[in-house]
Amino acid sequence: MSVTYIDAIREAQETLLRDDPRVFLYGQDIAAFGGAFKATKGLAEQFPERVLDAPISEDAMAGLAIGAALQGMRPIIEMQFADFSSIAFNQIVNHAATHFYRTGMPVPITVRLPSGGTAGSGPFHSQSMEALYAHYPGVVVVTPATVADAYSMLIESVKLDDPVMYCEHKFLYRWLKAKSLQGDGLPIGRARITRMGRHATVVTYSAMVHEAVRAAERLQQESGWEIEVVDLRSVKPLDIDTVLASVARTGRLLAVGEAFPWGGVTAEVVSRVVADGFHLLEAPPMRLNSRDTPVPYHPKLWAAHRPTPESICDSLRKLLSY
């Protein structure tokens, strides 16, 4: 018996609907159809009138959620793909993000963003939006990489009074399985050392955690290098203390992200480590991201576009040989 990452998301929503009458789900085709990825399968029958189909307007969805939240509800909205949340950008970053600052009234919405690439999904169904939202003060951005985190962080997201962008990785939906939903209970804002090592630190999040662990295992077998992998878990707040502690152990940093290379989470990690931990660095810190092009359709092009265990290994070898 194992649960998948998408099971965890569905289970978390079921738990939330059951335990908190303020919670409702709103999204395109999420009721009778159960959602594009079946993340809400069966929930409409179980919780009538609390799992609602939305019109094809992300702008309207986010606006409705903000209004409902101001009236005391705890809405979870599902963007069918993270890419489409750009249509709701104004509602999220201008209204939801600033509302507490302007008025003292919090906007406890949770926006589920099916993020990241899968083979053959192309430019509109593969993008990673976390850095865009993390740029704005007033927004919490979480990027769970494990089944237990997918479950516990969604529940925690809804409990937070701030707007939360919940970036769930589509590649992990059915690919990632675990024995149970039970995890270590780390809160949002705390990174996790996924794998211990002492020769270099890979800081990453979401699906890239698994690619980084594979790369680390490969290097361990090949040449005995011990690579530490840090899973940020939430990119905002960013747990730079855990990152610095790891770099203090290893002296070498590689930040890996699936998002585009210009700016973003990896750049933020590197700049903070350089600013606060320059004296810890034994080698120039490195970044590895996807290519600076739209995400390609063809599975082989896609595989060459995103970081892979091979490209992470290559970067690490370079970092370690310095």
Added chain:
Amino acid sequence: MPQLGESIAEATVVRLLVPVGSPVTIDQEVIEVETNKATMGVTALCSGALVELRAEEGVSYAVGTILGILEVSEEEVARTGVDTLEALERKRLETQSETSQSPGEQNLHFAVDGDGYEEAAPPEIVPSVRGLSVPTGTMGAHYISPRMRARMDEMGLREADLSAIVGSGAGGRVTVDDLEKFLDYIQTWPSSQASPMRLAVADAMRRSWTRPLATVGTSVGLDRLLSHRRHQEKKAGPTLYLLRAFALALKEQPEVAGFLIGSKVVHPRSFDIGVAVAVEDGVLVPVIRQVDQKSLVDLVQEYDDLVDRARRRRLTEADTKGGIATVTNFGTFGLTWGTPIPLPNETLILGIGAGVKKPVWSETLSAFIPATEADLEMTFDHRVVDGGGAGLLLRRIVALLQEPQAL
């Protein structure tokens, strides 16, 4: 590629000794390899026939790389207990986590395919020193990483302290790992705490050595000096004669003692010259003021007082400040020549060796006559002075020492 020694992660194949298709016997040398430390033979682990050579001459391979394949009988495998390719592959597969397939959910909008993946508990890490890169050169500490700099500051280390470490980083740079290993290594040697005096001398010499220092020398006849000295009531030592000659020569050519800072030459403002005094575990340099304006007789008492206080470590900070050059008499140790190093805040140091009786050819007598001579060396900062300028100063000192009554 076998493990050829601790901390060796790879080796270069120098020569392939056996062609493909040849039989090999157990322990036969089949490949000659070279590490940064030595050349050695890789021997066959069992007898068989060489069916494939993967290694190429001149190429480096990591420890554990398959260099070639032997065809071996099953009896030989059983007898020697070597790992076969199949056994290695089995071991590799066993260490990989199991993957399981599950049918994908029906989905009209989006299909997810590919293998499933079960999350596994993180494997336990066994600490190991294997896999550290092979030292590639002896370029040393030409680049110091921020981490290395921080660690050195923490321990009070200077770049000069890294000179013994062979770097294993890119371009032969010394890494923090190299430093820590070296520190561990010297833990096994007997050691003691350096005295504050030793540390002060070390610091001064290290700072001075950052400049391009050169030394010139000549010999000087001492007979007139010694004869003059014999007739004095208050006897000055040869060091004082030298000190006085040095001051008078410098007064004529003060630019030689200039001190270069950036594009500015700082000139002597007073002919205050230091005298090196050997003390326990080090050397002190008290400064005698305005040597150009004092007679030899005046200098004796001042000199004796400073030397005495130096030996008793009773010098004040003012006693050692503001010198423009130094005189050192290593002849007192029975030495005949040396290459003294000036203080970091001075451009010149003048050294004199022990007087030695030598036969010197006399043109007037057409015969060798006995004479007492000593070697005189001057080390200078070549940024400020050239050999010619330093030589001119040195020859002037030699000339002044020939007229001791004028000093």
